[in-house]
Amino acid sequence: MKIGIETISMYVPGYGLDLRELAKARNVDYAKYHQGIGQEFMSVPSPDEDVITMGANAALQALEGVEREAIQTVIFATESGIDQSKAGAIYIHHLLDLPSNCRTVEMKQACCSSTSALHFALATVALKPEQKVLIVASDEARYGLGTAGEPTQGAGAVAMVISAHPKVMEVDVDVGYFTEDVMDFWRPNYLDEALVDGKYSIKVYLNALEQCWNHYQQATGAIFEDFDHFCYHLPFSRMGLKAHLHLARQEKSSLSARELQQQVEPSLHYNRINGNAYTASLYIGLLSLLDQPQLNLEGARVGFFSYGSGCMGAFFGGTVMAGYREGLNSEARIALLRDRRRLSYEEYEEFYTHALPENGHAYRTRRHRTGAFRLAGVENHQRIYERVPVQMAAHSDASTRAYAAAPA
Ligand code: CAA
Numbered sequence: 043m044k045i046g047i048e049t050i051s052m053y054v055p056g057y058g059l060d061l062r063e064l065a066k067a068r069n070v071d072y073a074k075y076h077q078g079i080g081q082e083f084m085s086v087p088s089p090d091e092d093v094i095t096m097g098a099n100a101a102l103q104a105l106e107g108v109e110r111e112a113i114q115t116v117i118f119a120t121e122s123g124i125d126q127s128k129a130g131a132i133y134i135h136h137l138l139d140l141p142s143n144c145r146t147v148e149m150k151q152a153c154c155s156s157t158s159a160l161h162f163a164l165a166t167v168a169l170k171p172e173q174k175v176l177i178v179a180s181d182e183a184r185y186g187l188g189t190a191g192e193p194t195q196g197a198g199a200v201a202m203v204i205s206a207h208p209k210v211m212e213v214d215v216d217v218g219y220f221t222e223d224v225m226d227f228w229r230p231n232y233l234d235e236a237l238v239d240g241k242y243s244i245k246v247y248l249n250a251l252e253q254c255w256n257h258y259q260q261a262t263g264a265i266f267e268d269f270d271h272f273c274y275h276l277p278f279s280r281m282g283l284k285a286h287l288h289l290a291r292q293e294k295s296s297l298s299a300r301e302l303q304q305q306v307e308p309s310l311h312y313n314r315i316n317g318n319a320y321t322a323s324l325y326i327g328l329l330s331l332l333d334q335p336q337l338n339l340e341g342a343r344v345g346f347f348s349y350g351s352g353c354m355g356a357f358f359g360g361t362v363m364a365g366y367r368e369g370l371n372s373e374a375r376i377a378l379l380r381d382r383r384r385l386s387y388e389e390y391e392e393f394y395t396h397a398l399p400e401n402g403h404a405y406r407t408r409r410h411r412t413g414a415f416r417l418a419g420v421e422n423h424q425r426i427y428e429r430v431p432v433q434m435a436a437h438s439d440a441s442t443r444a445y446a447a448a449p450a
Contacts, residue, residue, distance in 0.1 A: 045205070049209065061084065083314075087197045105203065108174065114170075116144060117163065120321055122320070130178075153348070185235055191236070209369055212363060222246075264359070404420070415430065
């Protein structure tokens with residue numbers, strides 16, 4: 043039985059900041075952002091977007107053509123959770139009118155809980171092949187104004203339906219794991235922004251990659267040359283290239299620098315123009331690879347390295363299915379990224395510093411460009427979400443179309 047990704051989709055906010063603007067405001071040479079860390083643009087959520095609205099908008103697209111009754115598990119993966127108790131999966135389950143006989147849960151381990159969600163989903167489907175699992179990974183990467191991490195910020199969500207009818211990718215069950223208690227990046231409950239030891243985090247990431255690969259090799263006997271393409275967790279796009287060259291050196295690969303670059307470059311493009319989206323980042327990289335019009339990936343073997351600070355890593359493989367392009371909806375994704383409105387630096391700061399009241403008083407958010415769902419405000423310490431009328435959902439044609447077709 044083949045198990046894997048039946049559908050996959052992505053959502054990003056309707057606004058972004060060109061890093062040229064940020065470089066000017068921070069008096070930094072733009073080449074440091076553009077070449078040094080490989081970033082050009084970052085998505086910025088408006089005050090009426092959060093991880094729930096981004097996740098629900100992504101999931102709406104992933105559920106197009108999928109029979110909802112088969113979804114008996116929804117896993118929400120995030121490190122930007124909105125509640126210490128209630129799972130974000132329940133809000134998304136409600137917004138999407140999913141069947142009530144359903145298990146809903148939220149998972150956390152920095153950027154790699156989405157990958158654990160994927161492997162838990164594979165196990166669920168292996169036991170119950172008639173069931174499907176909806177995974178929603180959604181995050182907003184925040185480091186603080188003027189910090190070294192600021193140019194790597196971003197936001198977005200990926201949703202995947204995992205089933206015994208994979209149309210996009212069959213995912214292997216073998217995984218190489220590594221866990222080590224380190225403080226490279228963390229966010230205490232009382233902070234809105236992550237704390238990070240940047241240079242150390244890169245070292246720890248690369249060590250986790252080595253350890254995961256070694257464990258994966260012991261378990262499977264696989265070699266570097268077994269893979270045609272690689273997708274890495276992308277805190278910023280140059281990290282993917284750094285990681286790939288590191289692994290290639292360790293494995294004494296005979297490929298040229300150009301060939302190595304071609305194995306990883308297609309997965310970097312969306313990150314470069316979106317920024318980090320933590321749990322969603324690796325899978326946005328996969329979509330970036332799959333959307334490349336010049337590559338025929340049918341049957342291609344893809345190696346994945348998922349990294350979550352703190353830290354845990356996982357290395358695993360997958361095989362792209364024949365006919366994977368059908369249902370990928372690449373045009374909608376390309377339009378979504380292209381049509382984001384450019385913020386001025388002042389507007390970015392205004393969005394960034396906007397905070398919901400913490401006193402429980404009723405508060406309405408101003409309407410901005412969103413997909414089919416938005417955060418309407420807060421009342422009695424409860425976030426209020428609403429569906430956006432079709433004609434007003436300016437951002438994301440795909441969500442709008444899907445909403446128009448969804449039950450009211
Ligand atoms: N022109 C071209 N390149 C330039 C340049 C210029 N004018 N100035 C600097 N550079 C290059 C540097 O040489 C360097 O390249 P190398 O890494 O190849 O040496 C690169 O630009 C970055 O320069 P610095 O190291 O001086 O940059 P920095 O001190 O400002 O920090 C960072 C960079 C550590 C990545 C920082 O952005 C940060 O802390 N980011 C957040 C943490 C992070 O992303 N960690 C990654 C691993 S952890 C993880 O993956 C989990 C997660 O999602 C967070």
